[in-house]
Amino acid sequence: MEVLRNISLGQYSTMKLGGMAKYLVIADSLKTLIEASEFAESKKIPLIVIGEGSNTIWRDEGFNGLVIVNKIKGFRQTLENDSGCCIDIGAGEEWDKIVEKSVELKLTGIECLSLIPGTAGAMPVQNVGAYGQDISQSLITVSAYDRQTHKMTILTASDCHFGYRTSIFKNEQHGRFLITSISLLLHKDSPLPPFYPSVKSYLDEHNLVNPGPETLREAVIAIRSSRLPDPRVVPNCGSFFANPTVSLDTLRRLEENYGSIPHWTVDSGERVSAAWLIDKAGFKDYIDPETGIATWPGQPLILVNRSAKRTTDLLMFANKICSEVERKFSIHLTQEPELLP
Numbered sequence: 001m002e003v004l005r006n007i008s009l010g011q012y013s014t015m016k017l018g019g020m021a022k023y024l025v026i027a028d029s030l031k032t033l034i035e036a037s038e039f040a041e042s043k044k045i046p047l048i049v050i051g052e053g054s055n056t057i058w059r060d061e062g063f064n065g066l067v068i069v070n071k072i073k074g075f076r077q078t079l080e081n082d083s084g085c086c087i088d089i090g091a092g093e094e095w096d097k098i099v100e101k102s103v104e105l106k107l108t109g110i111e112c113l114s115l116i117p118g119t120a121g122a123m124p125v126q127n128v129g130a131y132g133q134d135i136s137q138s139l140i141t142v143s144a145y146d147r148q149t150h151k152m153t154i155l156t157a158s159d160c161h162f163g164y165r166t167s168i169f170k171n172e173q174h175g176r177f178l179i180t181s182i183s184l185l186l187h188k189d190s191p192l193p194p195f196y197p198s199v200k201s202y203l204d205e206h207n208l209v210n211p212g213p214e215t216l217r218e219a220v221i222a223i224r225s226s227r228l229p230d231p232r233v234v235p236n237c238g239s240f241f242a243n244p245t246v247s248l249d250t251l252r253r254l255e256e257n258y259g260s261i262p263h264w265t266v267d268s269g270e271r272v273s274a275a276w277l278i279d280k281a282g283f284k285d286y287i288d289p290e291t292g293i294a295t296w297p298g299q300p301l302i303l304v305n306r307s308a309k310r311t312t313d314l315l316m317f318a319n320k321i322c323s324e325v326e327r328k329f330s331i332h333l334t335q336e337p338e339l340l341p
């Protein structure tokens, strides 16, 4: 195992910000992952495992511990019957390549999660979702190295306590499990409507009827490419805030003042578009000269790094947005990408 020292963390976040890590190991096998975990234990230093850093923001102070970059590969079809099949995926696989392969195999279940940056192993962490699908709908098990028992373990989907952009990996068991692979159940039937509104509009505009998974992937890629910045070109971490959930009374109060507001009814209340709130709080197409951070034109939920050199600048701008949304609507926004350590 090669242990790298004093590594700039900016290259391990698509926001391109952050201080230095004391140690870093690229783990392309289970053996290296376990050795790296033992190295951190023997040195009594903290450990963080990441994939591509597309949902990670590193503090300017850096990390006085060990970062493991998970690069464990693997794609294997397992149980198969007339209606579907299971696939086991190494945690370090690039997620979009997995969606591409599954669509080539004419399998349904993850096609709307096309073009999401990051690795397969990070998908369960915040129950990644888009365009009406999330990973909890297909996930059967997560295999992980348990740092508490020092053994490999298998967690079922119900063990993961999935919620909207959350799971045990983000909350009560944060840092305990180093995910090594995930297993998904995908289907051979064609995807069933109703499709997410923007996907349906794309299908209608292009006269695409009875879409298979490849057509839905094409639609999602076209929509995402036209609306979202490519993190390889413009540093960003996708949506910076989660859509807040409010009570029906709060939604009615807002609608009395502002007219119709994009929202969805969920079990816990009414989920309101954070992009709409940020837009109406005055941050549409906004470039902040003080911090070098901007909102992405047409999608103010995405904060992009135009010229910032410090995470402090990013957090300062995010705080400006939160304060203004709170002042104007009395709604608290929560940050989606994880601030580490």
Ligand SMILES: Cc1cc2nc3c(=O)[nH]c(=O)nc-3n(C[C@H](O)[C@H](O)[C@H](O)COP(=O)(O)OP(=O)(O)OC[C@H]3O[C@@H](n4cnc5c(N)ncnc54)[C@H](O)[C@@H]3O)c2cc1C
Residues within 6 Å of the ligand: 014, 048, 049, 050, 051, 052, 053, 054, 055, 056, 070, 091, 116, 117, 118, 119, 120, 121, 122, 123, 125, 126, 127, 128, 129, 130, 169, 177, 178, 179, 180, 228, 229, 230, 231, 236, 237, 238, 239, 338
């Ligand atoms: C342009 C853009 C668009 C995006 N669109 C979406 C979207 O539509 N929906 C959505 O939900 N997200 C979206 N994201 C966020 C991001 O792509 C996902 O959260 C993705 O799953 C992160 O993968 P990663 O490998 O980069 O994770 P990282 O940023 O490296 O890690 C994220 C978290 O997972 C943990 N983690 C990573 N790997 C492991 C592992 N093997 N074991 C244990 N813990 C691990 C890390 O410690 C960290 O807490 C977007 C991001 C960008 C830049």
